[in-house]
Amino acid sequence: MESLSRRSFLRKIALAGATALGPGIVGAGQIYEGSKIVEAERVYRGGPAIIVDGKVIQPRREVPVICETDVLVVGGGCAGVMSALAAARTGAKVTLVERYGCFGGLWTAGLVLIVLATHVEADQGLKKCVRGIGDELLNRLLKIKGGIINQGPGMRDPTSDPEATKYVMAEMLSEAGVEILLNSWVTNAVMEGNSIEGILFESKAGCHAVKAKVVVDASGDGDVFGAAGAEHVRHIHRIGLVHRLGNVDRIAASKSGDKRSSPNLSSNTPLPSVRWVNMQGPQGDCLDIRTLTQCELDGRRAVWEKLKNIQQTPGREQVFMLDTASQLGIRASRTLTGLHEVTFDETMANKKYADVVAIGGAYAFVGNRACQIPYRALVPLKIDNLLATGRCVAADNLMLNYTRLIGPCLVTGHAAGTAAALAVDSKCRPRDADVAKLQRLLKAQGAYLG
Amino acid sequence: MSNRIFAGNPSSRRLARVLALLAIGLVAWLWPAAWRYVLPALSPHVAVCSAVSLRFASMLFLLSAPMLFLMILRHRFWCRHLCPVGLITETCGKLRRGRKVDDERHTIGKHIRIPSSTGRFLALASLGGSVVGYPLFLWADPLALFSGFCTFSQASAVGLAIVILISIASPGLWCSRICPLGGTQDLMVRLARPNTRGSRNTEVSQRRIFLAAALGAVFSALIPADVLARKRHLRPPGTVDETALKGGCIRCGNCTRSCPSGIIEPSVDSRDVAGFLVPRLKFSRTDYCLEDCNRCGHACPTGVIRPLPLRDKNRHVIGIARIDLSECLLTMDAECGVCVPRCPHGAIVEQFSRQSYTTTLKVIAEKCNGCGACVGICPTKVVTVEAV
Numbered sequence: 001m002e003s004l005s006r007r008s009f010l011r012k013i014a015l016a017g018a019t020a021l022g023p024g025i026v027g028a029g030q031i032y033e034g035s036k037i038v039e040a041e042r043v044y045r046g047g048p049a050i051i052v053d054g055k056v057i058q059p060r061r062e063v064p065v066i067c068e069t070d071v072l073v074v075g076g077g078c079a080g081v082m083s084a085l086a087a088a089r090t091g092a093k094v095t096l097v098e099r100y101g102c103f104g105g106l107w108t109a110g111l112v113l114i115v116l117a118t119h120v121e122a123d124q125g126l127k128k129c130v131r132g133i134g135d136e137l138l139n140r141l142l143k144i145k146g147g148i149i150n151q152g153p154g155m156r157d158p159t160s161d162p163e164a165t166k167y168v169m170a171e172m173l174s175e176a177g178v179e180i181l182l183n184s185w186v187t188n189a190v191m192e193g194n195s196i197e198g199i200l201f202e203s204k205a206g207c208h209a210v211k212a213k214v215v216v217d218a219s220g221d222g223d224v225f226g227a228a229g230a231e232h233v234r235h236i237h238r239i240g241l242v243h244r245l246g247n248v249d250r251i252a253a254s255k256s257g258d259k260r261s262s263p264n265l266s267s268n269t270p271l272p273s274v275r276w277v278n279m280q281g282p283q284g285d286c287l288d289i290r291t292l293t294q295c296e297l298d299g300r301r302a303v304w305e306k307l308k309n310i311q312q313t314p315g316r317e318q319v320f321m322l323d324t325a326s327q328l329g330i331r332a333s334r335t336l337t338g339l340h341e342v343t344f345d346e347t348m349a350n351k352k353y354a355d356v357v358a359i360g361g362a363y364a365f366v367g368n369r370a371c372q373i374p375y376r377a378l379v380p381l382k383i384d385n386l387l388a389t390g391r392c393v394a395a396d397n398l399m400l401n402y403t404r405l406i407g408p409c410l411v412t413g414h415a416a417g418t419a420a421a422l423a424v425d426s427k428c429r430p431r432d433a434d435v436a437k438l439q440r441l442l443k444a445q446g447a448y449l450g
Numbered sequence: 451m452s453n454r455i456f457a458g459n460p461s462s463r464r465l466a467r468v469l470a471l472l473a474i475g476l477v478a479w480l481w482p483a484a485w486r487y488v489l490p491a492l493s494p495h496v497a498v499c500s501a502v503s504l505r506f507a508s509m510l511f512l513l514s515a516p517m518l519f520l521m522i523l524r525h526r527f528w529c530r531h532l533c534p535v536g537l538i539t540e541t542c543g544k545l546r547r548g549r550k551v552d553d554e555r556h557t558i559g560k561h562i563r564i565p566s567s568t569g570r571f572l573a574l575a576s577l578g579g580s581v582v583g584y585p586l587f588l589w590a591d592p593l594a595l596f597s598g599f600c601t602f603s604q605a606s607a608v609g610l611a612i613v614i615l616i617s618i619a620s621p622g623l624w625c626s627r628i629c630p631l632g633g634t635q636d637l638m639v640r641l642a643r644p645n646t647r648g649s650r651n652t653e654v655s656q657r658r659i660f661l662a663a664a665l666g667a668v669f670s671a672l673i674p675a676d677v678l679a680r681k682r683h684l685r686p687p688g689t690v691d692e693t694a695l696k697g698g699c700i701r702c703g704n705c706t707r708s709c710p711s712g713i714i715e716p717s718v719d720s721r722d723v724a725g726f727l728v729p730r731l732k733f734s735r736t737d738y739c740l741e742d743c744n745r746c747g748h749a750c751p752t753g754v755i756r757p758l759p760l761r762d763k764n765r766h767v768i769g770i771a772r773i774d775l776s777e778c779l780l781t782m783d784a785e786c787g788v789c790v791p792r793c794p795h796g797a798i799v800e801q802f803s804r805q806s807y808t809t810t811l812k813v814i815a816e817k818c819n820g821c822g823a824c825v826g827i828c829p830t831k832v833v834t835v836e837a838v
């Protein structure tokens with residue numbers, strides 16, 4: 001770009017724009033529908049990218065706004081679904097944009113089936129921390145045969161079936177009247193000064209925009225606040241690939257050898273013959289496409305190698321590969337630099353926050369401790385009209401291993417959705433939202449705030 | 451003798467006490483942490499023996515200088531008016547007022563007679579021992595005993611409890627005959643002002659002085675390096691070697707009280723008899739040796755925990771972390787690995803094997819100083835710090 005003077009660059013851009021206006025409606029035109037030829041929907045790309053001085057230049061063009069909404073939730077994982085449901089139930093008009101064709105994200109597409117950190121041990125047995133909409137979802141799964149195990153009184157950290165979870169999430173979203181956009185990959189933020197006004201997403205139909213009063217970033221990777229220029233922290237973490245094995249009930253126990261040397265068959269699922277197998281995987285930058293590609297290829301190969309070992313073990317010949325996850329097990333990529341960071345030291349000190357909006361249950365390294373997450377951990381330092389939720393909330397590099405669990409994601413998702421709807425309702429920025437009112441709303445929606 | 455020590459004009463004594471209390475209050479007000487550190491450092495007995503023993507004098511050494519002058523100028527003034535142990539023993543002695551007591555008998559029970567030179571002998575033996583690096587009876591310094599009691603741990607109160615029992619059994623015995631700090635004063639007065647009243651009362655021949663010190667030195671030299679030590683404990687960062695630590699530590703508890711993490715505790719272990727009440731480290735779930743703290747070294751009145759600058763303290767190796775991989779969650783493909791971000795020194799790394807596609811953990815010995823941060827966070831308790 002240095003060799004190009006500013007004027008000539010602008011001229012070339014204008015030229016590119018002019019050429020783009022012609023074929024800007026590429027793909028638009030006529031289409032066969034059965035035997036009829038009808039007018040087709042446009043594919044909005046603004047024309048193809050062009051080469052200017054050997055560099056690939058995107059066409060500069062107006063992006064059509066596909067919808068305008070109160071609360072836009074980016075990402076249909078557990079936190080995103082909770083946010084969308086919470087915002088819709090609080091009374092906002094909600095749009096949910098999801099890159100896959102199903103809901104649940106890492107929970108379902110990633111096959112991380114266990115909902116960790118739901119309870120703490122109290123004097124009188126277990127005390128439930130994940131309540132509200134998250135608990136409602138788990139209880140609805142309980143009504144489905146083979147939907148969930150370890151859910152209900154006296155049980156904790158349930159494991160759900162991915163297909164049942166996808167189904168129930170979609171049902172709940174439809175019931176709440178959330179506008180859903182599937183197969184839509186959010187690529188950029190639409191900014192006006194420090195304030196986010198919407199997002200751009202790519203789909204088969206090209207690039208579209210969604211305008212919103214408040215955007216909830218439930219992308220997990222923090223794609224929205226990353227694009228919006230909010231301050232954040234990048235992380236290198238392990239990238240795994242979960243898989244499920246079938247016919248595990250046909251293992252002849254008498255024939256299988258020493259338990260220690262036998263391959264890891266991991267955890268139970270609601271399907272009696274199926275187990276899901278976690279993988280740690282190599283450390284890597286989860287935002288680097290070459291890393292991700294390599295992890296997919298290597299991970300799948302490793303899983304098949306392990307299966308071969310299992311099948312060669314006497315008594316385990318019948319075990320087969322049910323599926324590998326369609327989503328890599330990304331543990332951490334970006335975390336928000338929020339108004340407050342959830343830290344290990346504060347958590348260990350059982351710190352109570354006046355603006356607590358979510359409480360997660362016990363988990364290995366935090367011990368038997370109800371961990372509070374303050375509202376400020378969801379609010380970016382500078383960017384307005386944006387809230388982060390799920391595994392990209394502000395947490396130090398120890399506590400992100402807690403906030404990324406499904407249990408905490410369910411509660412932070414709920415909190416972010418209600419907060420976004422409250423901000424829309426009271427016509428203020430999310431950072432100025434009345435936290436006391438937010439807490440009252442959350443409690444009314446069943447959430448546990450200590 | 452005890453009468454002589456606690457003699458004097460009652461009103462002037464009262465005045466002196468009030469002034470002393472005011473002075474203590476003023477120091478505590480200006481420097482709230484003072485009570486934790488200052489007391490044992492005031493003793494010239496501790497200061498001199500420690501300095502000789504370790505060939506090192508910390509800044510706290512200076513605190514004993516005014517006390518030294520006071521002790522030479524006014525023989526046993528300290529004991530009469532200021533010593534907290536003196537106050538306690540005097541009070542305890544009064545418990546026997548109702549009964550007929552021969553103050554000058556100075557026996558424990560009926561038959562064990564304590565010679566009047568015991569305190570001087572203890573002080574000299576410690577000094578002699580410190581020449582070979584093992585001050586024998588430094589822990590018997592009354593200020594160390596009192597300070598140890600202030601740690602409020604049961605075991606550390608043993609010393610003062612024994613002194614109290616002695617004082618009940620035979621009032622005045624401790625102060626006049628056994629106390630090594632008192633003995634030090636007697637010796638100093640004799641050396642500094644040979645013709646005063648105090649010195650005449652504490653006749654010691656040159657030969658005896660030499661003999662006591664030599665006895666201490668020989669005995670200390672003969673003591674095996676680690677008496678009955680079958681267990682190596684983790685010590686606070688910057689401690690001298692085990693023998694010097696066990697010999698030189700006066701068990702005052704300053705380090706225990708100074709530690710913001712509360713991980714320094716007085717050791718009580720039958721496998722380490724010589725190390726009784728010597729500080730050892732015990733990590734808890736959240737508490738470890740903080741990378742921004744070097745307080746214990748600066749609180750130690752003897753210098754057995756050296757007052758290291760922060761950077762050197764962090765380089766001092768307390769021990770090495772060891773992870774039992776057979777029970778490590780991460781190695782078993784379970785979700786963990788929290789010790790890696792927990793380590794403040796980046797000494798624990800994940801090791802990924804492309805071959806088996808599994809991850810294990812490794813401690814980089816060059817980076818690990820044994821601070822113990824990883825110990826508490828491990829959910830399966832398979833991380834330990836081992837003494838090196």
